[in-house]
Amino acid sequence: MSAVPDVTLNNGVRIPQLGFGTFQIPPEQTREATLAALETGYRHIDTAQMYGNEKEVGQAVRDSGLDRADVFVTSKLDNGAHAYDDALRAFDGTMDALDLGHLDLFLIHWPLPGRGDFTETWKAMEEIYRSGRAKAVGVSNFQPPHLRRLLESAQVVPAVNQIEVHPYLTQDAVRAFGAEHEIATEAWSPIAQGKVLGDPVIAAVAERVGRSTAQVTLRWHLQRGDIVFPKSVTRERVEENFALFDFALTEGDMAEISALNRDERTGLDPDHFNG
Numbered sequence: 001m002s003a004v005p006d007v008t009l010n011n012g013v014r015i016p017q018l019g020f021g022t023f024q025i026p027p028e029q030t031r032e033a034t035l036a037a038l039e040t041g042y043r044h045i046d047t048a049q050m051y052g053n054e055k056e057v058g059q060a061v062r063d064s065g066l067d068r069a070d071v072f073v074t075s076k077l078d079n080g081a082h083a084y085d086d087a088l089r090a091f092d093g094t095m096d097a098l099d100l101g102h103l104d105l106f107l108i109h110w111p112l113p114g115r116g117d118f119t120e121t122w123k124a125m126e127e128i129y130r131s132g133r134a135k136a137v138g139v140s141n142f143q144p145p146h147l148r149r150l151l152e153s154a155q156v157v158p159a160v161n162q163i164e165v166h167p168y169l170t171q172d173a174v175r176a177f178g179a180e181h182e183i184a185t186e187a188w189s190p191i192a193q194g195k196v197l198g199d200p201v202i203a204a205v206a207e208r209v210g211r212s213t214a215q216v217t218l219r220w221h222l223q224r225g226d227i228v229f230p231k232s233v234t235r236e237r238v239e240e241n242f243a244l245f246d247f248a249l250t251e252g253d254m255a256e257i258s259a260l261n262r263d264e265r266t267g268l269d270p271d272h273f274n275g
């Protein structure tokens with residue numbers, strides 16, 4: 001039984017607030033890892049063209065025996081496919097690889113601000129959305145100036161912005177911009193790929209609530225309202241990361257963890273990464 005709440009996106013589509021990430025899971029391990037997540041109760045899987053494991057994610061969803069409608073699947077556009085026609089073709093590739101009938105959410109993976117024109121790419125995303133083959137479209141790694149520029153010409157407001165967020169990078173400005181424009185925030189690398197798990201402040205909260213530092217960190221995200229999808233190929237951790245709905249952090253705990261912010265990225269800087 002799953003107690004994972006849904007978040008309702010700006011077009012009415014519902015997404016489970018907790019999902020399973022597949023970045024850096026090699027294709028040969030992806031079917032098994034994704035099946036372990038689905039067996040645990042996860043109903044939301046995050047993949048991308050650049051992860052090279054869409055085919056195996058699709059296989060796992062089909063082999064799970066679950067109804068297609070009960071699993072939310074996200075993928076993201078390859079950085080090499082920003083031209084309008086390339087984006088449409090790349091989306092066809094995702095649909096073939098996943099082989100799931102429809103996609104729930106398709107994102108522009110990176111804005112690549114110095115390279116192309118993501119507003120043109122967005123036109124392809126809108127076309128994909130109108131076709132009904134993706135139930136929602138959004139962006140990833142967009143900073144407020146990128147979003148502002150996109151919104152000047154967009155006919156469809158992105159449903160989500162998937163950005164790096166964790167206690168060392170709380171992303172207050174980007175999240176506030178999203179909230180103001182009904183763009184839901186998805187937090188990638190929610191435990192900073194493990195870097196926050198030894199933090200003494202998080203450890204003290206974990207001790208108080210009798211949970212692991214990973215669980216406390218993930219619970220912090222959920223209570224902030226963001227959507228998260230921790231990645232693990234270790235079954236016990238997959239289960240641990242799912243057991244977040246029978247405890248709560250106090251306002252004081254939340255504030256202490258938020259105060260750890262030091263604007264420290266584990267991943268690339270979207271203002272300077274151009275593919």
Ligand SMILES: NC(=O)c1ccc[n+]([C@@H]2O[C@H](COP(=O)([O-])OP(=O)(O)OC[C@H]3O[C@@H](n4cnc5c(N)ncnc54)[C@H](OP(=O)(O)O)[C@@H]3O)[C@@H](O)[C@H]2O)c1
Nearest residue numbers: 021022023046188189190191192193214230231232233234
């Ligand atoms: N849009 C983007 O540009 C972007 C960028 C990065 C990530 N993402 C998405 O966000 C997802 C999550 O981010 P991420 O994979 O970078 O990092 P993450 O989920 O913050 O951390 C994953 C790492 O933490 C370990 N881990 C997981 N649960 C643990 C636990 N309970 N205790 C101790 N260690 C634990 C995993 O190890 P094991 O696997 O060895 O167990 C793995 O090394 C990705 O998989 C991907 O779907 C998106």
